[in-house]
Amino acid sequence: MERFAITGAAGFIGSHLAERLIKDGHEVIAIDNFDPFYSRSIKERNLKNLIGNPNFHMFNIDVRSEELMLTLANTNVDTIIHLSARAGVRPSFLLPQSYIHHDVEATVNILESCRKLDITRLIFGSSSSVYGNMPELPYSEDIKLDKPISPYAAAKLSCELFNYVFHSQYGINITNLRFFTVYGPRQRPEMGIHKFTRQIWNNELIHMYGDGSSSRDYTYIDDIIEGLTLAIKKVDGYHTFNLGNSQPVLLKELIETIGRALDMQYKFEIHLMQPGDVDHTLADISKARKELNYNPSTSIKEGIDEFVKWFRQMNRR
Template sequence: MKYKNILVTGSAGFIGFHLSKYLLENYDDVNVIGIDNLNNYYNPMLKEKRNEILKNYENYHFIKLDFSDWDSLVENLKDREIDLIVHLGAQAGVRYSLENPWTYIKSNDMGTLNIFELARKLDIEKVVYASSSSVYGGNKKIPFSEDDRVDNPISLYAATKRSNELMAYTYHHLYGIKMIGLRFFTVYGEYGRPDMAFWKFTKNILLGKPIEVYNYGKMERDFTYISDIVDGIIKSIDKNFDYEIFNLGNDNPTNLEYAISLIEKYLGKKAIKDYKPIQPGDVERTWADLTKSRKLLGYDPKVRIEEGLKRFCEWFLKNKDWTLKI
């Protein structure tokens, strides 16, 4: 690992937690400076649990702050030695962007601008940042390639992620900062987000409550297991690119009904299905074209949906004394 002092934004979030944990466990000489505002978009207990695990590592240095607050960001980090920024913090979720659009502009646009400005101010060589498969919008061409046009977002969340990519190019062009954008495809796994389908399905099935199945089950997602995503981020850190955008997916779209059947199998319990129409901002199908990621990053996802959901369900059951409460 070339970089010794790595700032991870959203370190108590799902992906930020797993990346930080991987760095701390596999690189003795790496310091992780984690920042997170521990907000209540979902139950903060989960973020606190993730953060408590990370605090067991002596090379983890946590600062509670909101990176959309420029003054707080600079005050807390101006004297820190930072070699690399991995910007994973964001206001996530497509559906919530219909209810509270302002928080997406504040966190994803203003917050990302602040992170890029911080990189410029502190003369940081490289930023690896999270984008999303949602930028592909309603594209009909399948699979989704990094070369596809992405100027028709169908949710405000997608629009903010696309604007992050455009800002990243501007900061690379103007200031020479190396910018690597990663378009994540429906990430799942242990300590995942409770607002996402697999957590909600698992919880409600165990509680004997109905699960909402959108588009009457006619949905396909390129579900990507968390360890594969972390592997892709690490490869993006290690490779020396000036400016690139990569898909990080599984290259294996899964039908929603099939995914539900796997959860039923691993829980040993049938779901009560409440079929619903497709929701505003949702797309019927996602599929990552990994040609570029495989060639340039050496990225090759290993965990298929059957194994990934098995691991997730086993973890959920092992921790159901608190997972069912979130």
């Protein structure tokens, strides 16, 4: 049995990871301040299967606070999986400073805690948005990155740079995992798949940004959790991996797939693309396949069917 600290453990990805690590026989130190970016009750519901488990220990603290180091010291962890953040591209234009606080400042506080407490292993939840609007697809980890197009992307890229500083100067073993649009049960309510599903379900007009020809590499939560658990087993040195599905899905196809899964008609209205939205994302996952044995297997249809099944359970009428 190992003991892992997960920051952002009450969130979408963090709560799934906590469940998986407990299922695999480990102990989880869960850290989350129930940030008001979205409703606390949703985050409490995410933890429903975990609260009361003797191997799950919840700490309601801000990762930027001094309490973080005390908690990590008292619980004697040697691996941190850092997933807490203000997430989301579009909201980052409304409150750019909060992305400096909850992403960059938070990450530096974690790195400082690792240094002072001699915690030697850190996994960082990065994002495909660090690639910006690069024309050459798919995105591979060795592309030189200096053109983020949203405050969120700039914050994530800054975190990766700080991670490198702390690896090179203090020898902390760090793996950055760049997630490509993650979806599935518990997905954050403001994310596209969740929003389109809610709009169709409520017979609301769908606001589609662009003509539907933009595309994303959507990655099902079970595949991301598998990738995370594979990466956790070998945090050694400094590495960066894309975790995507490597299958592009057009926006208009995505909306059609959701409509079919709900078996409902819908109407949409076309709007201009939003600032920060990239045209396409597509992960080159050959490095993760080779070095981590990462092998995502969920098609968009299977994943959307699972998401819609969960959505129906949460919104019975």
